[in-house]
Structures are given as C-alpha cells and as structure tokens.
Amino acid sequence: MSKTSLPEDRIPVIVGVGEIVDRPADIAAGLEPLTLLEQAVRRAEADSGAKLLGELGSLDVVNFLSWRYRDPEKLLAARLGVSPAHNYYGPVGGESPIRYIHEAAQRIARGECSVAAVCGAEAQSTATKAERGGITLPWTPFASDVEEPKRGAVFQKPMAVKLGVFRPITVYPLYESATSAHWGQTPREALAESGRLWSTYSKVASENPNSWMKKALAPDEITTATADNRLIAWPYTKLMVANPTVNMGGAVLLTSLAKARAAGVPEDRLIYVWGGASAEEPRDYLVRDQFYESHPQNAVLKAVMDLVEGDGKKFDAIELYSCFPCVPKMARRTLGLGPDVQPTVTGGLTFFGAPLNTYMTHAACAMVRKLRDGGKLGLLYGQGGFVTKHHGLVLSREAPKAALSQNTSVQTEADRAKGAVPEFVTEASGKGKAESFTVIYKGNGEVEHGVVMMRTEQDARALARVPANDAATLAHLLNMDRTPVGTLGNVVTAEDGVLEWRVG
Template sequence: MTTVSPDRIPVIVGVGEIVDRPKEIADGLEPLDLLEQALRRAEQDAGASLLGDVQSLDVVNFLSWRYRDPEKLLAQRLGISPAHCYYGPVGGESPIRYIHEAAKRIARGECTVAAVCGAEAQSTATKAERAGVKLPWTPFAHDVEEPKRGAAFQKPLAVELGVFRPVTVYPFYEAASSAHWGQTPREAMTESGTLWSRYSEAAAQNPNAWLKRRYAPEEITTPTAENRLIAWPYNKLMVANPSVNMGGALLLTSLARARAAGIAEDKLVYPLGGASAEEPRDYLLRDQFYESHPQNAVLKAVMDLVGGNGRKFDAIELYSCFPCVPKMARRTLGLGADVQPTVTGGLTFFGAPLNTYMTHAACAMVRRVRDGAKLGLLYGQGGFVTKHHALVVSKTPPREALAQETSVQAEADRNKHAVPEFVTEATGKGKVESFTVLYGRGGDVEHGVVMLRTTDDRRTLARIPASDSATLEHLLDMERTPVGSLGDIAMAADGVPEWRVA
C-alpha cells in the first residue's frame, strides 16, 4: 500500500502516435504538425482535457527540419505557456530522460501536467530535396546552428579514416564484445540475425511501424544488392532506418489530477524509477570496447528497483540502433538469447525517427502495460554507446516517493580502467583491439580500419588499404576473430598509420 500523497504520484495517462505517408511530397506534414497531432492524439487517448494545462513541455531534438525555438512555436500552436519549455540536444536516450524528469517534477509538486513529444519528417524532406520540390512548411531556419554530433566530438584521425559516424563506430563494440564472449564472427552474426528477426516480428504487429513484415535471420545477415554491406559486420537491415515521417507524444499528470479528471484506472501507468550515466563523447577516450560501464551501471540500478532480477520485467525495450547494444544489455540483465527485446519493433523495422524512437517505444510500452504487463523496462541510449537512461514503469502504484537523485555516474566511473594514450603516429607491432571494414554503395571495399594497441600499450587507429587482400581476408574470417592478433604498423605517405597482418 502506498503512503505517497496522490498529488505527488506521477502517472502516464495518454499516448499518441502519427505516421505520415503522403502520396504527394508537398502534402507531407512538417515536424511541428506531427508534434501537434501526436499531442492531440495523446490527449484523446487519455480521455480528458489536459493539453491546455500543460506546465512542462519537453520536445525531443529533431534533424529533418530546422526551426528557431521549436518548443515555443509548438506551445503557441497549443495555446499554452508552460513554465518548463525545453528543446534539448541530440541523443537517443533523451525521450526516456524527459519522461523521467517530467515524472520527477510532478513528484516534487512543481507541475501537475507534463508533455513529452518528438517527431521527424526525414522521408519527406529527403524526397523533396532529391526531387527539387519546395515544401510549404515553416521556413527553414538557416541562421540556427546545426546540432553538434558525430565528427564534432571525435579525433581528426578518426574523421579522416571515416570512423566518426554511428554505422562505422558501433562495429568496434560489435567485434570487441563478441570476441570477449568467446564467439566466432559467425556465431556473433547468427545471434545478431536471430535477435533482429525478433525486432522485425514486433514491428510486423505494430500498426505504427514503417516496415511491417517479419524478416528471417538469414535475410538480415546475408548481403544482397538491396541489403548491401555498409560497415562490417553491418548490412543495411542491421542498422537504424531514419527515412521515416513519425510523431509521438506522452502526457503525464499526478494521480490526484488523473482521478479528478475521471481518467479510467486501467489507463494509468506508473513510473517507478530509473537511472542514467554516460561515457566521454570522444569514444577513443574509453578504456575498452567489449562492454559499457555506464550501461552496466544503469541496468543494474533498474534491476535493483525490482529485486535485482532482470527476469522480473515482463515487457522490455532495449535500444536497437545496432545489434551490439541489446546484445550487451541482455547479458547485463541476465537474460538469455531467447529474450524478447522489444514491444515496438526496433530502429531498423519500426523505423528510426532519429532521437525520438524511444518516445514511440514508451507509447508502445504504455499500451503493453495497460494490456496486462506488470513491469516494463525502457532502456534508451544515445551517441556511440555514450548516453544511457533507463526507466521502470508499472501497472501498480509505487510504494515510495519517486527518487530524485538517479545518476549512477559514480558507479560507472568506479569500474573504469586506465584509458590508453591515443597516438596518431606509430610503428612496430600492433595488436588488434577492434576493427571494421568500410564498403562503398556498389559493395566494394573502401578500406579497413583497425583499433590497435602498440607494444607500449598506447592506442591508435590504422588503415588497411583495399589492395591488401591478405589482411582484409584475415579481418573478415568468419571462423576466427582477428581481435588480439598481431601485425605491423607503418606510416603511409599521407601520414596515416597502416597495418598489415603478420
């Protein structure tokens, strides 16, 4: 029995989603339209007039269009003036963070009604640009600075070698983690295909998904003209799909306000608590790549909320930009390879409206809890395995007040080992810490990239030219991981380190 006052118990009462597939490019909805419609659908779902009383509004960062102060433009459309009105930085974890922070505000008594929303119209924006169609949207704010991401945080050598985008950085975690677990590359690929197929099964049953069909594991892992290799080991069907038009929103209020508004008890979903932590933005400043200390700390903290057992969650959403993320997460949670990792469908199949996928995941989780799940886990991640936030939701009211201090950064940092010095010039022997191979659109190898430890245990990046077939064959051997293998480092004429297998 809870002893918390109902006016300090936050509840999620409404969820709304919209998917826009215009027949004509110019008819596509802009992000502001999608945000507004998603919020109005969330209000309709709640069955009570709440939007006019929103005192806390968080808008997830979007990249398909640029506005000056989009959160204020949205508030104007809604006719509200919330005390907290925020448009945040990029980050796939941000929807979960905003939901959690909104719940904390309600628990502190700072607001009674809160909204979290996000949207992208990348499919329409891309098609319009390619076709030369001028969209009848709010004028693009060219004077607003583009959000910092990717290359802005990385070392020049990483940028020069092309390993500064998610699709070329996550392979370092993929190769290092599978080697650490004792898997051959073929076994790791099989696990990825099986896991991703489960995401596609969920998407096939989700009316809001962009790709609504099940893909067999071998369809996902086999390169074809349509499923081309991008960066080893990732084919197109193993990476996030941002070419979508989607909006999602959630409405939160206090239990007291929900009851006063006559919202049905079976609509209510309770945030029980969560945790957050992060890595350095520059991924080369991390101690290793076979696990994430912040991810571990966050997931262990939310397990502690339910008695330390990850199997108590009967509904789970593990962030799914690339397979290594849920593969690492399910191991930390103590879950087997048969895990059902999603209630939504994943960023490949449901679609990846960039930073706001977890808004849709939260909507799907609310529906799942309403349908009978007792405990739900929402785990979001942003950057390059950088920012982590998890939230536990329940059908049952909390017994204690929602915790306000939820950072587990100290725990993550406590487990961190010494970070090797990074050097841009090296010669002699180099041991593979991790690797990837980059491919062109036609399927040809552009070059390989290895992350190396030198004989004095420094770290560097090195190129493998497309002409070095022996070294590339060594890297791409499906029966034996190249992680840990030795080779020779030499400086190329352009000043970039190159590596050749011994």
C-alpha cells in the same frame, strides 16, 4: 484500484500516449514535424480520455533534424494554446525521450507541475524526397540561420575523422567485434546472434500498426549481403542499422495520480513511473578504457534492476535500444537474460523506423499499451551517441511503494568501474595487437578500406588503415571462424602519414 500510502498529488502517472505516421501520396502534402508534434500531443490527450492540455505546465520537445525551426518548443506551445513554465527543446541524443519522461515525472513528484508532455517528430522521408525532386514544401520556413546541433566529427580525434570512423555506422562495429571476441564467439556465431535478435525486432514491427516497415524477416535475410541489403561497415548490412527515412510523431502525457482520478481517467489507463537511472561515457570514444562493455550501460541497467529486486527477469516487457545489434546484445547480458530474449515492444530502429532522436518516445507509447494490456513491469532503455549516453526507466501498472527518487545519476558507479585509459597515438612501429576493427564499404559493395583499432608495443592505442588492395589482411579481418581481435600485425606508416596494419 492500486493502493499507495504516498500523497496522490505527488505520484506521477502516464495517462495518455499518441502516435502519428504520415505516408503522403503527394510529397507536397507531407506533414511537417511541427504538425506531427501537435497531432501526437493531441492524440495523447484524447487517449487519456480527459481534458488536460489546458493545464500543461511542462513541455519537452525531442531534438529533430529533418527540419530546422527557431524555438520549436515555443511554436508548438502556441499551436497548443498553452504557456508551460517548463518549455524545453533539448540536444541530440537517442536516450533523451526517456530522460525527459523521467524528469517530467520528477517535476510532478516535486509538485512543480501537474500536467506534463514529452513529444518528438521527424519528417525525414518527405524532406528527402522533396529535396531530391526539387519540390518546395509549404512548411514553416526553414530557419537556415539557426545553428545545426553538434554531432559526430566535432567530438572525435582528427585521425578518427580521416579514417571515417566518426559516424555511428562505422563506430558501433568496433563494439560489435570487441564484444563478440570477449564473449568467446566466432564472427559467424556473433552474426547469427545478431540475425536472430533483429528477426525478433522485425516480427514485432510487423505487428505494430505504427511501424514504417511491416515485414517479418528471417535471420539470414537480415545478415546476408545482397544488392538490396548491402554491407555498410562490417559486419553490418543495411537491414542491421537504423532507418531514419520516416515521417512520424509520438507523445506521452503525464499527470499526478490525484489529477488523473479527479479528471476521471480510468484506473486501467494509468501507468506509474517507478524510477530510473542515467550515466554517460566521454563523447570522444577513443578515450574509453575498452570496447567489450559499457560501464555506464552496466551501472544504469543494474540500477533499474535494483528497483525490481535485482532481477532482470522480473520485467514483463522490455525495450532495449536497437540502433545496432551490439547495444541490445550487451544490455541483455547485463540484465541476465538469455539469447531468446524478447527485446522490444515496438519493433526496433531498423523496422519500426528511426525518427532519429525520438524512437524511444514511440517505445514509451508501445510500452504503455503493453502494460495496459496485462503486463505488470516494463523497462525502457535508451542510449545516444556512440554507446555514450544511457538512461533506463521502469514503468508499472502497479503503484510504487516508495516516492520517486530525485537522484537519477549513477555516474559515480560507472566511473568507479573504469580501467586505465591508454594514450592515443598517431605514430607507431613494430607490432600492433588488434583491439577491434571494421571494414568500410562503398555504395557499390566494394571495400573502401579497413580500420583496425590497435594497441602498440608500448600499450598505447592507435587507429590504423587496411588498404582495399591488401587482400591478405582483409581476409584475416573477415575470417568468419576466427576473430582477428587479439592478433598481431605489422605496423607501418603510409606515404600520407597514416598508420597501416598488415598481417605477417
């Protein structure tokens, strides 16, 4: 029995986790997100071994995109037969499950509630197949009059939208090329690191019974472009990006240590929430100071390391968010971990599957099982947007020595590290120095165009196109043995008014 001097009714513990994966043989029989949510929450209660849902005082539902409901949190509460005082359906963000778990734990620590649930679900696979097949699904009617959440293009500059660098698949490569150049890697070395890292994720996914894809892949299988594994945006192939076409739900059930013990939850099922941190970047990625590190990510990871004596190696298990390779590559360096890092207990957004915003709910489930199975300290790190929103959370099999802090934000630390932000311009001439770049591909594997983020001679920032027919500049960008980051090109204005970047 874990010893603690803290009041047991103010110590939050995770007592149950539940997951469901739906692979319907008949599309029309596919379960809707609301049903997946309900089943995941009920499975979490069953996992706890206690009857706790009747006292649910806090319910957080992760934003989902595969189906639209009016007030899904209220629909779920009605299905569960509960009326929680805190009943919330939040905005888009891959970090949100970690934030909700953290906030639920803080609510318990404040004495505002004694039982809390966090859950999320998507049924994108079924929804996509039904739409393609013209099949009407017997689900809760689609709430077409409910506004879709704001994403991507809404927050970006018109030139970013015009050049196609406003979606995750085309923005994250800008971090990929900037970080690897900053670390002194050739593109070949950077791609090899990504392949090894993603291969590790795939192996874990192959052993996770809740994964969508259960095949361990070798690094070269992941990074080599083929007809089935096409390049999408350099250097990312299909097997290097998140796979949202899944049907799955996950839930985490929390209560106080006092209630858990009173309910007879076995001690070896209890996982304590030690604390965590959050910070974010501006949503418009073009107003960041640089792209080779994330100050909010650094501040969050340093704060969670402070909970374990400042040493990232203290964690027995970690989950580093894995929408694209640059994210865990950056994170493991900040944590002081080597290239042989075990970055996941779940399997990653490519291989386990990416139920959009709720992957980290499943990661929390996997982490709880891992810690119950013998680990002592676990780190969950989630992020959302374009390396925008960050949240880290420390879980442990052992009781905390200090009360859970109610102060989560490390935004001040993140902002303090920020350098000068260059002015963004759409007119320039002379020479431009490549700050970062990507090449965007069509579905048939042909180049659509390249995009260079550059600094002008006045040190302003601009986006420039590289046309598909500019073979010399594309060859310069795609050289595997020398990064183009930091090199100079000629800046010209095309007939449509867009800047173009050309090698000498």
